[in-house]
Amino acid sequence: MSTSTLAPAPQAAPEPTAVRVQERPRRTLATPRHWAELDAAEKTAAVAQAGLPAFRLRQIDAHYYRRFEGEPDQWTDLSPADRETVATLFPPLITPVTQRTADRGTTVKSLYRLSDGVLVETVLMRYGLRRDLTPGPRGVRSTLCVSSQAGCGMACPFCATGQGGLDRNLTAGEIIEQVRSAAGDLARGELPGGPGHLSNIVFMGMGEPLANYRALLQAVRAITTPQPEGFGISARSLTISTVGLVPRIATLATEGLPITLAVSLHAPDDDLRDELCPINRRWNVSELLNAAHAYYETTGRRVSIEYALIRDINDQAFRAGLLADRLLERGKGWAHVNLIPLNPTPGSKWTASRPGVQEEFVARLERRGLPVTVRDTRGSDIDGACGQLAARVRDGVTAANANNGPNAQIDQRGQVEHEEAVV
Numbered sequence: 158m159s160t161s162t163l164a165p166a167p168q169a170a171p172e173p174t175a176v177r178v179q180e181r182p183r184r185t186l187a188t189p190r191h192w193a194e195l196d197a198a199e200k201t202a203a204v205a206q207a208g209l210p211a212f213r214l215r216q217i218d219a220h221y222y223r224r225f226e227g228e229p230d231q232w233t234d235l236s237p238a239d240r241e242t243v244a245t246l247f248p249p250l251i252t253p254v255t256q257r258t259a260d261r262g263t264t265v266k267s268l269y270r271l272s273d274g275v276l277v278e279t280v281l282m283r284y285g286l287r288r289d290l291t292p293g294p295r296g297v298r299s300t301l302c303v304s305s306q307a308g309c310g311m312a313c314p315f316c317a318t319g320q321g322g323l324d325r326n327l328t329a330g331e332i333i334e335q336v337r338s339a340a341g342d343l344a345r346g347e348l349p350g351g352p353g354h355l356s357n358i359v360f361m362g363m364g365e366p367l368a369n370y371r372a373l374l375q376a377v378r379a380i381t382t383p384q385p386e387g388f389g390i391s392a393r394s395l396t397i398s399t400v401g402l403v404p405r406i407a408t409l410a411t412e413g414l415p416i417t418l419a420v421s422l423h424a425p426d427d428d429l430r431d432e433l434c435p436i437n438r439r440w441n442v443s444e445l446l447n448a449a450h451a452y453y454e455t456t457g458r459r460v461s462i463e464y465a466l467i468r469d470i471n472d473q474a475f476r477a478g479l480l481a482d483r484l485l486e487r488g489k490g491w492a493h494v495n496l497i498p499l500n501p502t503p504g505s506k507w508t509a510s511r512p513g514v515q516e517e518f519v520a521r522l523e524r525r526g527l528p529v530t531v532r533d534t535r536g537s538d539i540d541g542a543c544g545q546l547a548a549r550v551r552d553g554v555t556a557a558n559a560n561n562g563p564n565a566q567i568d569q570r571g572q573v574e575h576e577e578a579v580v
């Protein structure tokens with residue numbers, strides 16, 4: 158039979174026109190190992206190797222994890238010679254560049270430059286203060302939002318960070334240092350409401366945390382280990398967000414850590430989610446929600462479903478109904494919906510929903526019995542959305558970074574290579 162009589166071969170599916178997920182960081186970084194990255198045995202070895210008496214180990218831990226002091230040259234209970242020696246175990250990993258405050262000083266966005274010149278952000282938010290900034294009746298809480306990557310490879314088109322792609326993974330030390338820095342600011346009473354401590358940490362800053370899994374988990378261990386070997390913050394006070402790396406959600410569930418999982422869903426249907434979150438083309442809505450539900454079943458922790466309400470894109474009433482269907486078909490009580498009024502990126506077509514539309518979306522979910530909250534839009538006047546402050550400062554400091562090019566490698570003792578593919 159001539160091939161000309163055969164039905165035409167099926168055409169390859171047209172390439173999607175939307176942006177693609179970036180699989181690997183553009184580069185890796187070899188950083189000198191920092192005290193915060195050492196386990197107990199490594200700390201003992203490091204102290205011995207440095208010729209320090211063994212009791213210094215506990216002293217160093219107390220400075221770092223209890224008093225949040227990261228610069229040994231200020232530790233006056235050490236001899237000048239020992240300070241110098243200990244300083245070699247504390248290479249400077251993050252340097253404050255600028256801070257912006259909003260909400261009468263109770264929201265502080267900090268920008269840090271890392272040792273190779275890349276910029277990352279944290280946001281520290283204080284809750285529970287009265288209008289006169291004195292502590293309210295239910296106590297004061299402080300939440301820190303940390304970054305896990307420089308940039309992000311997930312390419313969500315509505316997100317400032319996603320537009321620049323993934324520069325590199327942060328090291329565990331760089332993540333831990335963000336926490337120490339904020340905890341120190343609070344302990345010194347630099348925010349309204351008086352001295353305090355970190356109540357919650359959310360991995361919702363720049364980057365996809367689960368794409369930098371090893372460093373993330375190492376940081377989580379340092380954060381949750383009791384003082385003085387760690388910061389002593391309960392795993393129940395941590396939230397890790399993901400845009401949908403399904404295999405890593407399954408792995409996280411096996412770690413034995415009661416961390417809250419936040420799933421950035423943003424659309425209940427694959428057609429739209431393929432566009433809003435390109436990773437959806439690899440793991441679709443059903444696979445993602447199945448993984449999230451399994452996480453709940455394994456850990457007992459209710460999952461937070463994050464949904465950025467974007468005007469005329471995903472805020473239609475029928476999508477509220479579809480979202481409710483997709484959650485309730487897996488049972489009741491396992492998920493909580495957190496709606497996020499979009500914090501628009503300057504010059505972007507993506508913007509927040511109209512108030513009436515947002516109210517209708519909330520009402521439809523509530524009528525179906527789903528717990529719903531609408532996130533308060535703190536810091537929207539300080540380039541509040543993830544990546545905006547870094548983008549703004551990066552554009553203004555390119556010259557300042559000229560000697561710290563993107564391929565800068567730090568060539569010192571005890572380097573660690575950091576690279577991880579998406580999965």
Ligand code: SF4
Nearest residue numbers: 309311313316319400
């Ligand atoms: S929304 Fe989150 S996952 Fe998506 S590009 Fe931005 S930082 Fe990455």
